Amino acid sequence: MHIDARQLNNNTLIEGDLCIIGAGAAGISMALEWIHTSHKVILLEGGGFDYDEKVQQLYKGTSSGQKFPDFTSSRLHYFGGTTGHWAGFCSPFDELDFEERDWVPYSGWPLKKKDLDPFYDRAHKTIQLGPYNYDLKFWQKKLPYMYPFPLNEKVIRTKIWQYNQARYGNIYKETILNAKNIHLYTYANAVDIQTNDNVSQIEQVIVKNYSGKTHTVKAKHFILACGAIQNTRLLLASNSKAKAGLGNDNDLVGRYFMEHIELNVAELNMIKPFATNLYNFEMGVTKVSGELGITHEAQKQEKILNGTSSVNLLPETVDNQLRLDRWKHYEETESYIKDMTDLWEEADTQAKFGMGAIGKKFHLNIRMEQSPNPNSRVSLGTEKDGLGVPKAHMNWDLTFLDKRSIRTIYYLIGREMGASGLGRLKLREEFRDANDPTFPEDTHGGNHHIGTTRMDADPKKGVVDINCQVHGINNLYVAGSACFPTAGGPNPTLTIVALSIRLSDFIKEKMKW
Amino acid sequence: MKRLNFILLSSLAAATVALPTIWISREHNLKFPHHLTYIWGRETLLWIGEDYLRLFPNENDADYLLKLLLEKRFSIDNIIEEDYKAGKTLVLNGWVLSITEGRQCALFSLTRTY
Structure with missing residues (x-):
């Protein structure tokens, strides 16, 4: 069911059992889990079904620190959210991603990979991927010429990816509109989350739009699914009862913002030709491919972060x-x-x-987790957006561990390429000095906004608990990568969807209490 | 001449001729980073060699470098492979290379004739 909030009478009261704020990968994945239940679900989307520049500008913010792209370029503010332009890279986090690593400050999830495996499997169906299997041998039986470089397996591994550019706005629009118990409100921007006096319960959410309409949403449970930056903005701006913002008693909301660091770091020149399809990726065509990764043992030994390298052919080198x-x-x-x-x-x-x-030459691009860092932070800026909500300010802060890890990953790949006699690797100039902590000007992220409401069992260390419920507020939850304590090696969407499904299960159980 | 003596003397004569040839050939291979030319031009090899000498100025002597390269009696390919496996690697002009390759390029840069 669809309702355009611009067409409602001003000050309409909207009521339901569950209110999901945000209709992107997390929000829609959650809503799908509630279809055919007896519960009335309110799904709030700030935009409509198509791109609207004025609505998009509500994401505008400011930044400091490491150069960070305009927020409006990395997120889409309409039904389907950023799945409207994602590349569809999916892979589950590695077991090591969940572990506490003594060389990575603030690392460690209160979950293990095996806890998420059943939800990864379900997320595969939601994203319409192939079987939940990321074993190279499995895919070698299914697809031709999936040969990895013959490198030392104690150091170099193959990380398998599956791809589907699932545009939620297209593939799930009819499903959501036809679901009788899902009430999708478009042009319903949440601007204020209001609590009871002791800030233990959300009572209502105020929504606004550019038509000058203000509405109130009441529900038993509220789920924030607006992305790591917008979730932070809304929590911090909802400060009528909690002066520091909701969930922010310990000054954690907005902190530990993480990206996947992506940039070209090295080139690989082959001495011997090596024919393989394994590393090829063509947007919209490739369903499975591999990247070069560092084994967990080697990561432990070198005390580096988790990441992978793409292997892209330079066509001019034949x-x-x-x-x-x-x-x-x-x-x-x-x-x-x-x-x-x-x-x-x-x-x-x-x-x-x-x-x-x-002769073949490849350029190698890193895709690596950023280490958790409290100074990498989203806060409220001084300006306000078109609906009166303070804009977000980003201070993207990278560390020496981030830089050293990237350099080490390529040094190891270069060393193993040499040992195999396959080729030689050249580091980009900015990565040659092992003691240089600075990043090149063109350093960017994968537009993966992670952290800001990190998960931890201890309220002093995390904003949400193991079930993604905001500590101290018993009917407020966060769905999405904002909950991740660490960014993990792979791209986040599969894990976002898995965690969202898990959260749905938790709330369903809670409703039985 | 007994058959056994003939064989021994013939072998000795062959070895007398062959060993210096093998030695010269090995020295030649050491002097020039042959396999690296499959991916780089002369200029790159020289830059790498110069970068090595900048990092190790005490090795800035062709005879000394040759002596270092001849220290091990394996084939040059094996020495390079062992370098990589043992982590005897370094970054020269951006390239991750074995120390032996660095020395080869350095020797090449010192002995170029044009």
């Missing part, structure tokens, strides 16, 4: 056939060195005509 052919028959004397320049020039000329295909 120019070596001629050179190789000539050398093969050339007399090996000092004099042949003198002719090298001529040979390369000839090879380059031939390459312009597309001849030759042996």
Whole structure:
């Protein structure tokens, strides 16, 4: 069922059992779990079904620290949320991602991977992925030419990805609209969460839109599913009873903001040709592929963060056939060195005509968790958005551990490439000095907003508990990557959906109490 | 001449001819990072060699470098492989290389004739 909140009479009271604030991957995944139940679910979306620039601008914020992209470019403010432009990378977190690592401050989840496995399996169905299996051998039986580089398996592993650019706004629109107990309100921007006097219970949420309408939503349970930045903004701005904001008694809301650090770090030149499909990725075509990862043992030994490297072919480098052919028959004397320049020039000329295909060059991009850091933080800015809510301010703060880990990952890959005789790796200039803590100007994230309401059993260390319920407020929950204590090696969406399904199960059980 | 003596003398004669040839060939291979030329041009090899000498100025001597390279009696490919496996690697001009490869490039940069 769909209601456009702009068309309602001003000051309408909306009531339900469950109120989900935000209709992106987390919010819709949760709502789907409630279809055909006896519970009335209010699903609030700030935008409509299509991109609306004015609504999108409500995400506008400011930033300091490491250069951070405009918030409006990384999130989509309409039904389906950021699934409207995601690349569909899915992989479960590794067991190590959940563990406390003594070399990673603030690491460790109160969950283990096995706790999430059943929900990962269910999330696969929601995202419409293949079977919940990320074992290379499994996929080698299903797909041709999935050969990994023959590198030392004690150091280098293959991380398998599955892909589906599931656009929730398309694939679940009809399902949600046809569900009698799901009441989707578009153009319903939550601007204030109001509690009882002792801030132990949410009583209502105020929603607004650009049509000048203000409505009130009452429910038994409220779930924040607006993304790590907007969740923070709403919690901190809802300060009529709790001056520091909701869930923020211990000054934790907004802290530990994390991204997956992504940038080009190295190039790989192959000495020997190596034919494989394993590392290929073509958006919208590839369903499964692999990336180079560091084994957990090697991560422990080197005390580095978890991440993987893509292996992307540089198309301009198929120019070596001629050179190789000539050398093969050339007399090996000092004099042949003198002719090298001529040979390369000839090879380059031939390459312009597309001849030759042996030499391969790849560029390697990192995709790595950012270490949890309380100074990497979302707070409220001084300006207000078009609906009167303070804008978010981001201080993206990377650490030396982040930098050292990236460099070490590529150093290890380079070392193993050399040991295998397969190729040689070149580090980008900014990653050559092992003691340099700075990041290049073009450092960016994967637009994965993680942390800000981290999960911990101890209210002094986390905003939400093991069930994603905000500590101290018994009917307020957070769905999404804001709850992650660490960013994990892989992209977050599969884990976001798994945790959202898990949260749904928890609230259903709680409703029976 | 008895058959056994003939065989022994023939082998000795062959070895007398072959060993210096093998030695010269090995020295030649050591002097030049042959397999690296499959991916790089002469200039890159020189840059790498110069970077090595910048990091290790005490090795800035062709004879000394050759002596270091000849220390081990394995084939150069094996020495390089062992370097990588033992973590005897370093970053030269951005490239993650074995120490032996660095020395080869350094020697190349010192002995170039043009």
